[in-house]
Amino acid sequence: MNRIRRLWLAAISFAVVIPTLLLNATPAYADALSAIMQSGTLRVAVPEDYPPFGSIGPDMQPRGYDIDMAALIAKSLKVKLQLVPVNSANRIPYLQTSKVDLVISSLGKTPEREKVIDYSTAYAPYFQGVFGPASVKVTSAADLTPGLTVGATRGALEEIALTQMAPKANIRRFEDNNATIQAFLSGQVDLVAAGNVVAAAILAKNPPRRPEMKFVIKSSPCFVGLNKNEPALLAKVDDAIAHAKQDGTLEGIARKWLGQPLPAGL
DSSP states (O other): OHHHHHHHHHHHHHHHHHHHHHHHHOOOOOOOOHHHHHTEEEEEEESSEEETEEOOTTTTTTHHHHHHHHHHHHHHHTEEEEEEEEOOHHHHHHHHSSSSSEEEEEEEEHHHHHHHEEEOOOOOOOEEEEEEEETTTOSGGGGOOSEEEEEETTTTTHHHHHHHTTTEEEEESSSSHHHHHHHTTSSSSSEEEEEHHHHHHHHOOOOOSEEEHHHHHHHHEEEEEEEOOOOOHHHHHHHHHHHHHHHSHHHHHHHHHHSOOOOOOO
């Protein structure tokens, strides 16, 4: 009987101790910044097929705006850089499964993405705008008189938005971006409505009619993506971006790859 009583008392004690341990237990928290510093390597997801943000150069090495940005952040952390090529579909899953520490892949901010990842401050302009040579004096949609012809790709965001902004503008619509670019280069149109990536492609051809930005139709800048609840890493990334803006490094990257200065307020 005494033996049974001892077992019963032991069971009661065990039942009391276990809930107490569970209440006092805290989940393991992985500090991404500490892990990066300990390994000495920053793993960054970057594009390989989306120039000028990321592509493979003639030397078979990755290059582009996002590549330079990844190198800038790794340098600020004083660690080695490991580039991990991704596409639009797998860049966030790579982050969530810890294949990479950061996503620097022309990543825009959406309400759906904000539910699963955090964002840095903006580091790159991504926008649709109207571009043209310096000789054409236009600063807003109101300046698009019927005498000025604007080329745009049919069905593109900038074509739809510009049609709404300036319903009386003389817009010539083309079937794809290449046709729109060629129309501008050949002088068929005075101005071109396009994404800044398309404008960069025009600049890369170095035509006599070098386009400059006239005004922004819609802005959707790029951000560095990182996992939720990593305040230390987020602070370091934001600090690196802020310093790059202050000392002109980011301006240089924008001019190098986009052929345009950083827009005011980025």
